[in-house]
Amino acid sequence: MSYFDAASAAPLHPVARQALQASLDEGWADPSRLYREGRRARLLLDAAREAAAEAVGCRPDELVFTSSGTRAVHSGISGALAGRRRVGRHLIVSAVEHSSVLHSADAHEADGGTVTQVAVDRMGVVAPQAYGAALRPDTALACLQSANHEVGTEQPVAAVAELCREAGVPLLVDAAQSLGWGPVEGDWSLLAASAHKWGGPSGVGLLVVRKGVRFAAQGPVDERESGRAAGFENLPGIVAAAASLRAVRAEAAQEAVRLRELTERIRARVAESVPDVEVVGDPVRRLPGIVTFSCLYVDGETLLHELDRAGFSVSSGSSCTSSTLTPSHVLRAMGVLSEGNVRVSLPFGTPAEDVDRFLEVLPGAVAAVREKLGAPAPATTVREDVLVVDALGKRCPIPVIELAKVIGDVPIGGTVRVLSDDEAARLDIPAWCEMRGQEYVGEQPADHGTAYLVRRVS
Amino acid sequence: MSYFDAASAAPLHPVARQALQASLDEGWADPSRLYREGRRARLLLDAAREAAAEAVGCRPDELVFTSSGTRAVHSGISGALAGRRRVGRHLIVSAVEHSSVLHSADAHEADGGTVTQVAVDRMGVVAPQAYGAALRPDTALACLQSANHEVGTEQPVAAVAELCREAGVPLLVDAAQSLGWGPVEGDWSLLAASAHKWGGPSGVGLLVVRKGVRFAAQGPVDERESGRAAGFENLPGIVAAAASLRAVRAEAAQEAVRLRELTERIRARVAESVPDVEVVGDPVRRLPGIVTFSCLYVDGETLLHELDRAGFSVSSGSSCTSSTLTPSHVLRAMGVLSEGNVRVSLPFGTPAEDVDRFLEVLPGAVAAVREKLGAPAPATTVREDVLVVDALGKRCPIPVIELAKVIGDVPIGGTVRVLSDDEAARLDIPAWCEMRGQEYVGEQPADHGTAYLVRRVS
Numbered sequence: 001m002s003y004f005d006a007a008s009a010a011p012l013h014p015v016a017r018q019a020l021q022a023s024l025d026e027g028w029a030d031p032s033r034l035y036r037e038g039r040r041a042r043l044l045l046d047a048a049r050e051a052a053a054e055a056v057g058c059r060p061d062e063l064v065f066t067s068s069g070t071r072a073v074h075s076g077i078s079g080a081l082a083g084r085r086r087v088g089r090h091l092i093v094s095a096v097e098h099s100s101v102l103h104s105a106d107a108h109e110a111d112g113g114t115v116t117q118v119a120v121d122r123m124g125v126v127a128p129q130a131y132g133a134a135l136r137p138d139t140a141l142a143c144l145q146s147a148n149h150e151v152g153t154e155q156p157v158a159a160v161a162e163l164c165r166e167a168g169v170p171l172l173v174d175a176a177q178s179l180g181w182g183p184v185e186g187d188w189s190l191l192a193a194s195a196h197k198w199g200g201p202s203g204v205g206l207l208v209v210r211k212g213v214r215f216a217a218q219g220p221v222d223e224r225e226s227g228r229a230a231g232f233e234n235l236p237g238i239v240a241a242a243a244s245l246r247a248v249r250a251e252a253a254q255e256a257v258r259l260r261e262l263t264e265r266i267r268a269r270v271a272e273s274v275p276d277v278e279v280v281g282d283p284v285r286r287l288p289g290i291v292t293f294s295c296l297y298v299d300g301e302t303l304l305h306e307l308d309r310a311g312f313s314v315s316s317g318s319s320c321t322s323s324t325l326t327p328s329h330v331l332r333a334m335g336v337l338s339e340g341n342v343r344v345s346l347p348f349g350t351p352a353e354d355v356d357r358f359l360e361v362l363p364g365a366v367a368a369v370r371e372k373l374g375a376p377a378p379a380t381t382v383r384e385d386v387l388v389v390d391a392l393g394k395r396c397p398i399p400v401i402e403l404a405k406v407i408g409d410v411p412i413g414g415t416v417r418v419l420s421d422d423e424a425a426r427l428d429i430p431a432w433c434e435m436r437g438q439e440y441v442g443e444q445p446a447d448h449g450t451a452y453l454v455r456r457v458s
Numbered sequence: 459m460s461y462f463d464a465a466s467a468a469p470l471h472p473v474a475r476q477a478l479q480a481s482l483d484e485g486w487a488d489p490s491r492l493y494r495e496g497r498r499a500r501l502l503l504d505a506a507r508e509a510a511a512e513a514v515g516c517r518p519d520e521l522v523f524t525s526s527g528t529r530a531v532h533s534g535i536s537g538a539l540a541g542r543r544r545v546g547r548h549l550i551v552s553a554v555e556h557s558s559v560l561h562s563a564d565a566h567e568a569d570g571g572t573v574t575q576v577a578v579d580r581m582g583v584v585a586p587q588a589y590g591a592a593l594r595p596d597t598a599l600a601c602l603q604s605a606n607h608e609v610g611t612e613q614p615v616a617a618v619a620e621l622c623r624e625a626g627v628p629l630l631v632d633a634a635q636s637l638g639w640g641p642v643e644g645d646w647s648l649l650a651a652s653a654h655k656w657g658g659p660s661g662v663g664l665l666v667v668r669k670g671v672r673f674a675a676q677g678p679v680d681e682r683e684s685g686r687a688a689g690f691e692n693l694p695g696i697v698a699a700a701a702s703l704r705a706v707r708a709e710a711a712q713e714a715v716r717l718r719e720l721t722e723r724i725r726a727r728v729a730e731s732v733p734d735v736e737v738v739g740d741p742v743r744r745l746p747g748i749v750t751f752s753c754l755y756v757d758g759e760t761l762l763h764e765l766d767r768a769g770f771s772v773s774s775g776s777s778c779t780s781s782t783l784t785p786s787h788v789l790r791a792m793g794v795l796s797e798g799n800v801r802v803s804l805p806f807g808t809p810a811e812d813v814d815r816f817l818e819v820l821p822g823a824v825a826a827v828r829e830k831l832g833a834p835a836p837a838t839t840v841r842e843d844v845l846v847v848d849a850l851g852k853r854c855p856i857p858v859i860e861l862a863k864v865i866g867d868v869p870i871g872g873t874v875r876v877l878s879d880d881e882a883a884r885l886d887i888p889a890w891c892e893m894r895g896q897e898y899v900g901e902q903p904a905d906h907g908t909a910y911l912v913r914r915v916s
Binding site: 001003005008009010011012017020021024028029030033034035036037038067068069070071074078099100103104106107194196201202203204205218219220221222230231232233234235236237301304305308312313314315 | 459461463466467468469470475478479482486487488491492493494495496525526527528529532536557558561562564565652654659660661662663676677678679680688689690691692693694695759762763766770771772773
């Protein structure tokens with residue numbers, strides 16, 4: 001098996017395993033107790049905090065350990081918003097943040113706050129000017145990821161932090177995907193991260209709040225972790241998290257070069273060897289180990305099953321793999337194709353041969369899925385000068401497949417009207433038009449679902 | 459070293475260690491993913507949930523794993539209160555709950571809710587009638603621990619659950635101290651527990667919400683753990699927690715008999731061998747492994763240091779060990795002596811010889827502390843027929859020591875007036891009177907601090 005989903009969870013780093021096992025013996029007692037076992041636990045906790053703070057580039061007393069990266073984001077956002085409640089209740093996030101940030105924003109809105117989502121370009125990048133334009137006198141907090149979890153695109157954190165600093169607004173950086181590679185540049189105010197993304201154990205996140213940032217922890221608190229993360233510390237996990245962060249950092253520069261070369265190989269070869277594919281995300285300003293592409297006329301879940309059978313574990317932001325059948329908010333914000341989406345995220349140490357084998361297997365897997373899906377005859381009727389494709393009740397990628405089958409049946413200048421009640425069509429039909437050089441005219445409400453109008457221009 | 463603080467954190471059970479190590483290999487991936495590593499993780503998570511639910515006595519889909527017992531309590535209380543907000547905003551807790559429950563109650567009050575604290579008797583027991591009398595038409599939730607964490611007293615959960623059921627009010631049971639010993643009896647509605655109390659790893663709690671209980675998780679949520687515990691699951695920890703719960707349960711009946719005999723030995727021998735000691739907590743309805751006593755004229759922190767040097771790790775609810783210098787709310791609610799307080803909580807498998815050695819060491823350790831503290835000559839003046847002891851600026855246990863030194867200087871029927879600004883005196887002077895057969899008359903405001911009046915009757 002080749003596991004290519006490090007952006008979800010990285011396999012445990014050997015150093016994390018050693019540290020965890022050692023601290024099971026030394027770190028099970030309550031670090032707030034004064035007897036010998038408690039003092040030993042306290043020493044381990046203090047040492048872990050110092051190591052993590054050094055890796056982040058902050059003071060140890062600015063960093064607390066939480067029970068997950070999600071928890072760090074939730075606590076960081078709610079505490080920073082509450083700390084600046086007198087200033088106002090406006091929150092800024094980018095449109096491509098992790099769901100933990102967007103869920104916090106939803107909760108803030110439900111509680112009467114206001115939220116601005118800053119758009120991204122087709123590469124998934126936030127423009128600092130656009131971000132700066134969202135800053136208002138009542139802005140309590142701004143959030144920006146260091147790099148995107150679905151497509152690997154790096155964000156201009158330092159430039160945005162500078163604009164926030166000028167406006168007197170704290171910036172919270174979700175560094176979950178990047179912290180293993182290096183510290184986050186720029187003058188940010190809060191930072192959240194997750195140990196199992198860098199090869200540490202699950203059950204450990206970290207939250208950094210710079211000195212001077214107003215912060216009021218929400219919900220019941222206790223005396224642990226400076227009153228910012230209630231509950232008995234997961235000490236063996238924390239020790240393992242800090243030790244593995246230090247270990248991956250020592251290897252990061254060299255491994256970044258190697259993984260970047262491998263993902264570059266995937267970017268190039270996928271575009272050559274798979275027809276009708278769109279490689280998404282910034283080709284240059286990106287994390288070393290992540291590459292994402294979408295395949296027209298492919299059901300992402302079926303493709304993932306094909307690849308799993310062939311021994312490859314990859315992930316997908318495609319509508320078709322999600323239990324909610326909602327297209328990935330990241331791909332939607334970028335305006336790129338979501339169907340047949342595959343994210344490859346290589347763990348540290350991925351052998352080059354595994355990547356080569358993946359590139360051998362992929363074209364056949366895509367072709368097999370397309371063959372399975374290619375059969376249905378589209379139900380078409382000509383109404384005036386418009387060809388109508390009735391794809392009601394059919395799910396991604398069938399509406400696009402039916403569109404592609406009939407586009408040659410209308411003359412250049414003619415229009416195809418695709419009726420669909422699948423939410424993914426809203427994203428994928430325009431994306432198909434962009435990929436195939438056809439004109440996307442727009443959508444109209446229909447008796448059932450929505451009508452998507454496409455004009456044949458080539 | 460003999461570690462006698464299992465009520466804070468139990469050493470890792472061997473089964474927990476084995477399960478943890480095994481699941482580091484099998485359980486690091488995201489259980490919500492469909493590829494092989496994800497499916498393996500899901501199988502482990504499902505099996506752990508079934509094992510834990512069987513031990514609790516609930517359905518697997520009623521149980522979610524949280525990041526700590528504290529987190530389970532916080533989420534359980536806030537979710538149950540929100541779920542019944544239309545009924546009202548009244549919350550009932552006992553006066554001797556764990557701080558996680560009381561912190562939740564504080565947060566609820568700060569948010570505009572109302573809280574009733576039900577008193578306990580001198581053994582630390584809640585009377586079901588008193589609890590029932592606190593139920594109101596607007597009561598949203600009632601909370602009661604299964605057993606007390608400081609003195610080991612078991613609460614009449616089944617009887618209180620019955621009264622709550624009749625009133626249509628859900629009862630949340632904090633079972634942190636008892637779940638390793640057996641399921642909680644009675645018709646409760648919600649239950650919280652903590653794995654590191656039964657020999658599981660830290661970083662794992664569990665929250666049970668019975669079907670039919672109205673529950674609305676608060677704060678941002680995600681799709682994990684039925685939307686009741688956001689963030690990536692601490693899967694190796696969860697697997698170890700479930701495996702060790704099953705393992706300790708298999709040994710519980712036999713070990714309960716053995717530890718009960720050992721704590722019975724401590725209860726009896728401490729009362730015989732240490733002068734001026736009060737053994738606190740219910741002598742019969744109590745957890746097998748916990749025994750607590752308070753020593754007059756002793757500074758608890760100094761005694762803990764003496765015992766630590768002698769190789770014993772114990773805890774204290776005494777004001778003197780707490781960084782806040784506030785007497786334990788549990789001992790205060792019971793109205794027993796708080797000074798020189800020691801809690802012995804024996805882990806599974808404690809050798810009898812360790813307990814015997816502790817009983818040999820304890821009298822000398824107490825005597826040594828008393829000798830250190832015994833020196834100061836009380837500053838006394840006779841005013842009319844009252845002897846005044848000025849203990850202003852002196853901390854527990856000095857005010858009581860000075861009172862004890864002068865009580866013989868007044869005739870029977872005469873009064874000693876102790877001036878003190880130490881909060882612990884409010885608890886300890888009445889407790890001393892009760893122990894020594896003197897009459898506690900009451901307190902009066904003084905120019906500085908408070909005057910405590912004691913009449914010599916013997």
